[in-house]
Amino acid sequence: MNKAIFIMGVSGCGKSTIGQLVSQRLKIPFFDGDDFHPQSNVAKMSSGVPLDDEDRYGWLVTLNKLAKKELQKSSCVIVCSALKQTYRDILSSDIKNQVKWFHLVGSFEQILERVNNRSNHFMPTDLLQSQFNTLEQPEDAFEVNIGLKPEEIVEIITEELKMKSEFGLFGLGVMGKSLSRNLAQKGFNISIFNREVKGTEENIAINFKNSHKELQTAQAFSDIEAFVNSLQTPRRIMLMVNAGKITDMVIEDLIPFLSDGDVLIDGGNSNYLDTKTRYDYLKEKNIHFIGVGVSGGEEGALKGPSIMPGGNKEIYNLVKPYLEKIAAKDANNAPCCTYVGEEGSGHFVKMVHNGIEYVEMQLLAEVYTIFKMIGYTPDRIADIFESWKLKANSYLLEITIDILRKKDGDDWLVNKIVDKAGNKGTGNWATIATAQLGAPSTLIATALFARFTSFYKEERIQASKNFNKEVLELKLNNDDVLNAYQFARIINHYQGIKLISEAGKAYKWQLNLSEIARIWTNGCIIRSNFMVQLISVLKEDDNILAHKKIINQVKSLKPSIKKVVANCILNELAVPCLSDSVNFFNAYFTANSSANIIQAQRDYFGAHTYQRTDDATGKFYHTNW
Numbered sequence: 001m002n003k004a005i006f007i008m009g010v011s012g013c014g015k016s017t018i019g020q021l022v023s024q025r026l027k028i029p030f031f032d033g034d035d036f037h038p039q040s041n042v043a044k045m046s047s048g049v050p051l052d053d054e055d056r057y058g059w060l061v062t063l064n065k066l067a068k069k070e071l072q073k074s075s076c077v078i079v080c081s082a083l084k085q086t087y088r089d090i091l092s093s094d095i096k097n098q099v100k101w102f103h104l105v106g107s108f109e110q111i112l113e114r115v116n117n118r119s120n121h122f123m124p125t126d127l128l129q130s131q132f133n134t135l136e137q138p139e140d141a142f143e144v145n146i147g148l149k150p151e152e153i154v155e156i157i158t159e160e161l162k163m164k165s166e167f168g169l170f171g172l173g174v175m176g177k178s179l180s181r182n183l184a185q186k187g188f189n190i191s192i193f194n195r196e197v198k199g200t201e202e203n204i205a206i207n208f209k210n211s212h213k214e215l216q217t218a219q220a221f222s223d224i225e226a227f228v229n230s231l232q233t234p235r236r237i238m239l240m241v242n243a244g245k246i247t248d249m250v251i252e253d254l255i256p257f258l259s260d261g262d263v264l265i266d267g268g269n270s271n272y273l274d275t276k277t278r279y280d281y282l283k284e285k286n287i288h289f290i291g292v293g294v295s296g297g298e299e300g301a302l303k304g305p306s307i308m309p310g311g312n313k314e315i316y317n318l319v320k321p322y323l324e325k326i327a328a329k330d331a332n333n334a335p336c337c338t339y340v341g342e343e344g345s346g347h348f349v350k351m352v353h354n355g356i357e358y359v360e361m362q363l364l365a366e367v368y369t370i371f372k373m374i375g376y377t378p379d380r381i382a383d384i385f386e387s388w389k390l391k392a393n394s395y396l397l398e399i400t401i402d403i404l405r406k407k408d409g410d411d412w413l414v415n416k417i418v419d420k421a422g423n424k425g426t427g428n429w430a431t432i433a434t435a436q437l438g439a440p441s442t443l444i445a446t447a448l449f450a451r452f453t454s455f456y457k458e459e460r461i462q463a464s465k466n467f468n469k470e471v472l473e474l475k476l477n478n479d480d481v482l483n484a485y486q487f488a489r490i491i492n493h494y495q496g497i498k499l500i501s502e503a504g505k506a507y508k509w510q511l512n513l514s515e516i517a518r519i520w521t522n523g524c525i526i527r528s529n530f531m532v533q534l535i536s537v538l539k540e541d542d543n544i545l546a547h548k549k550i551i552n553q554v555k556s557l558k559p560s561i562k563k564v565v566a567n568c569i570l571n572e573l574a575v576p577c578l579s580d581s582v583n584f585f586n587a588y589f590t591a592n593s594s595a596n597i598i599q600a601q602r603d604y605f606g607a608h609t610y611q612r613t614d615d616a617t618g619k620f621y622h623t624n625w
């Protein structure tokens with residue numbers, strides 16, 4: 001990536017000399033900021049009147065434009081005193097990520113003596129003093145001591161630029177490996193790290209680097225300090241480690257070696273509440289923290305995942321070019337990566353993504369079990385799913401077809417896989433969040449509980465002996481099942497998006513639901529044709545079940561879900577998500593529900609009061625029942 005190398009410091013620190021030497025050494029253009037002052041500023045300075053901030057504004061904007069223009073072609077060196085942070089903000093506006101600051105640092109006496117020793121040069125003490133008074137220490141600049149020889153300074157600067165990686169990847173597990181290859185394939189200079197466990201895990205990072213051509217220029221480490229020191233400041237380090245305690249441990253391991261302004265990016269499936277806690281904790285230490293949801297699994301991480309970043313927007317801009325570049329692209333070639341919102345919103349959205357994923361997986365498992373009960377082989381079911389692609393294509397449908405076709409010896413592999421479905425936490429947190437926020441995302445809970453039920457294997461075996469199944473005949477055709485499946489998927493997406501929308505309101509995150517659907521159209525596990533449709537639906541309505549197109553779809557699919565669920569129940573076949581979808585919907589489109597009885601019961605035993613249908617003021621009443 002091209003860099004605008006700004007060399008800054010008070011008058012007389014040697015900026016021009018060093019800047020020119022660096023530009024010669026790197027063979028990139030050199031610009032002395034002083035040459036770009038407008039005539040009015042030159043006149044003012046010549047008459048001995050110091051420039052004020054207003055005079056400087058236009059000049060700084062000119063230098064910023066110059067840097068932007070040069071960056072299109074190559075790196076460049078620009079020297080400018082840039083004493084105040086506001087000046088540096090203007091100079092680096094919109095190109096923060098490509099700007100590298102070098103601050104030439106010396107004492108007052110050192111600089112005064114140096115300037116006064118130059119032939120025909122004299123700097124009044126008060127002029128230099130005013131420069132020192134104005135100087136606001138830059139947080140993100142690399143400091144170089146002017147006491148060194150110019151060639152040593154140039155060496156240090158070029159080493160810092162050359163040798164240091166722009167991005168660090170911590171944790172070379174399934175996801176970290178793929179993401180680091182993805183970053184390297186996109187041309188980024190990266191450093192990679194994996195811990196060593198003596199005797200069992202040794203040289204993980206170096207062996208991994210050596211086994212992939214694209215990682216030739218990457219720097220590989222098993223020592224945290226060396227890894228951190230190999231990175232340009234402010235450092236950008238992405239953590240791809242297990243969520244929970246391990247993430248906290250890894251952060252603690254890194255902290256001693258980090259500097260003010262460094263950015264940690266947590267790409268794991270962390271709990272969004274932990275992300276907020278970590279953000280606040282690290283803020284106290286002047287370390288920035290961005291919580292990033294990443295979806296796509298091993299292959300997506302390599303070829304382009306969907307990325308959901310949350311946190312401070314300005315800090316996100318420091319890592320945006322990297323994340324956008326490695327992300328999947330949507331149908332319009334825009335990155336499937338967007339700034340989601342403040343705090344843990346990125347991880348919240350990823351958590352709900354996984355909740356929707358749990359349901360989509362469960363629904364496919366349920367339609368599989370229906371066809372299995374009808375007597376179809378996995379290959380036949382795969383053929384049926386293949387035919388569904390026209391109306392209901394999704395990544396999960398595609399992989400399920402592959403899974404169903406996979407043979408192991410004479411049998412299908414699925415027939416040999418133990419029916420106990422695991423989980424790593426995101427479904428649990430989504431269920432907790434839906435309860436905490438008072439949003440009825442019932443399907444996520446049902447899909448999670450279906451996994452929990454699957455774990456009661458021994459008890460299920462015993463129960464199957466205690467209670468004989470009464471099987472009649474499943475009178476269902478493919479279209480019935482496809483329509484029922486599509487119906488349940490609409491309810492699933494309604495509930496998931498509703499949960500995100502409720503969180504947005506509760507936490508005051510400015511969420512763009514259509515944009516979230518857009519970044520879920522490629523790279524992630526729940527990408528589907530339906531998700532593409534939701535981009536435009538959500539542009540018009542936050543509630544997808546209130547959108548005309550969806551209303552019509554639901555109306556035409558409803559007869560099938562009723563038929564399928566009724567048949568399954570009569571045949572004692574467990575289809576928890578399919579049946580929950582229709583039950584939820586029956587409640588959802590009931591104008592006058594049975595909740596009046598609940599309110600009356602609450603008032604009876606606990607004096608919890610109720611509102612009356614014949615009092616529009618919303619007043620609460622209590623009856624002595």
Ligand SMILES: NC(=O)C1=CN([C@@H]2O[C@H](COP(=O)(O)OP(=O)(O)OC[C@H]3O[C@@H](n4cnc5c(N)ncnc54)[C@H](OP(=O)(O)O)[C@@H]3O)[C@@H](O)[C@H]2O)C=CC1
Binds near residue numbers: 170201241268269
């Ligand atoms: N797999 C997937 O499909 C997806 C996973 N995620 C999330 O990404 C994160 C990483 O997942 P994944 O790559 O699958 O997990 P892995 O288990 O494959 O990798 C975990 C990584 O964390 C490292 N690690 C574990 N403990 C420590 C420790 N105490 N100190 C330093 N490093 C440690 C491991 O090192 P070592 O090898 O030495 O143990 C390894 O590099 C998780 O949060 C996961 O939920 C997100 C999207 C998809």
Ligand SMILES: O=C(CO)[C@H](O)[C@H](O)COP(=O)(O)O
Binds near residue numbers: 295296424426525
């Ligand atoms: O985030 C993911 C996919 O999007 C991970 O694969 C995650 O592990 C899936 O969740 P679980 O392991 O609970 O099924």
